[in-house]
Amino acid sequence: MAVHWYPGHMHKAQKEIKEALPQVDVLIEVLDARIPYSSENPMIAQLRGEKPCIKVLSKTDLADPEVTAAWQEFLERERSVKTFTTTTEEPAKMKQILELCRKMLPEKDASVKAIHTMIVGIPNVGKSTLINILADRVIAKTGNEAAVTKTQQRINLGNGITLFDTPGILWPKLENPNSGYRLASTGAIKDTAMEYDDVGFFAADYLIKTYPELLKARFELENIPDTEIEFLELAAARRGALMTGGRVNLHKICEVLINELRSGKLGRISLETPTMIEREVIEMAAVAAKKAADKVDRKERFKTGSLTPDKKDRKEKRQSDRVEQSARMKKQSSRRK
Template sequence: MQIQWYPGHMHKASKQIKETLPQVDVIIEVLDARIPYSSTNPMLATLRGDKPCIKVLSKSDLADPTLTAQWQAYLEQEQSVRSLAISSEQPASLKQLTELCRSMFPAKAKSLKGIHALIVGIPNVGKSTLINILAKRVIAKTGNEPAITKHQQRINLGDGIVLSDTPGVLWPNIENRNSGYRLAATGAIKETAMQNDDVALFTAEYLLKAYPEALLKRYQLNTLPATDYELLEAVGKKRGCLRGGGGVDMDKVSKLLLTELRSGNLGRITLETPAMMSKEQEETLRIQAEKAIKRAQRKDKKRPKKS
């Protein structure tokens, strides 16, 4: 599933990030702990260079704790990157972020200038909630619908830290098929950009392999279905997601599964692992190479032939 969803304010935000970076001491990139790879913006990695970066794994209360630890170890292999797992349900964990910033720049924290941090993240990753808790007042709008923040804003958090916020930026073209599905499954992409049943089938296939016990427990199934479609059918029958005549309403059961995943009712689930990274990155590079060849071929066809 290739998704192209890039509102105009996101293009503007990309330009603002480029303009702000020279004045920034540290970048705080907020990731979804359930999809740390898919919720990373590759554009940011290109922009930041060797600028210090704190990768914040938000919504860690919804993610598999074992895999969250693996992701932190993986992310910190990159030079000048630190990581931190947080949850808005545990405000005390958020204090570690400001403490980490001050420990990275002890001299600047005590100076009049203070530490200038830029906070970035894709839509609906929990960035606005994090800002409001750190600021101890409502600064940024929050909500379940992605792309709520529209303008860059500057917030003084006190204790020597000034935070610049940007709108959630989703890169223009999500070429990794699996990342597109995972972003949709967690609610980072508006529902108008995808089909619920496609996303639910992808999610069901992964859950059958990675979290079979969670499915059996949540939906009180006697046996585990063999396929993604059979799982949705079984859940639909258990939960009464039926059409006239007794058939399963696939759209209704798809929405139910995705809602329960996003709310944490299925348990603490992570949709990707560090071990899956290399294979998917290779696939993305292959797709990019194929597109480059096709572009070159189109250009050759347009060139006038020599007589």
């Protein structure tokens, strides 16, 4: 899925993060527990380097608990990374993040120097809610939509900890096409930058294969069809998403499906697993390698021209004619002398 949404403030935020990182002791990256890989900004990983990082898996009440546990184990394989699961309904638990910061920096905690943290994350993962809870006051504007925070701010959390807040930033190009659909399904991308029908078909296909029992229960169906279009037709009939003549209103039923997925009405659903992502990364690497090889091949063909037999013969004849013409001109020139 192509995402054409990279507001100017996001470009500015990326620059500010890069400038502020040298002052930061530990990074707090908020991820959506339903899509830990797709909601992890690769730019942050590049900028962070070896800096300690707490990956906060938010909205765990909406995610499949078994899959979330698998993600924690997978993410903590990386050096200097700890995971922390939470929801907006657990303010007391959220405050434990500050203690985790101190545990990750025992030498700094024992000194009189303040611990500097930075909180980062893509839009609509619950970053602003977390900041307000950690600060014990409303500092960051919250909203169930993407790109609410637009400026960077520095917050004194007390107890020797300061926090840099940054706007949620996406990145210009999504290498994994499935990530675009997952981000759109969870609301990280503004609805104006996506096609409901397109995202709805993706979500329906995934849910049919992975969570058929949840679909059966929610839409009161005896059986789940094999294809997404058949399911959407049955779901539309159940929800009255029909147009004149009984035709299915695909846009409406896709909108219903996406909204119920986002709100958790379908059940606790994760849209990606570590195993799935490992497979997709291998596939992306193969695609990238093929593109690189094709690019080299195009450059070679551009240098030599088309290598089809007829064009090759014509090119060789032109070169031969130029050599003969040059020889004749030299011969004529020498006669004049």
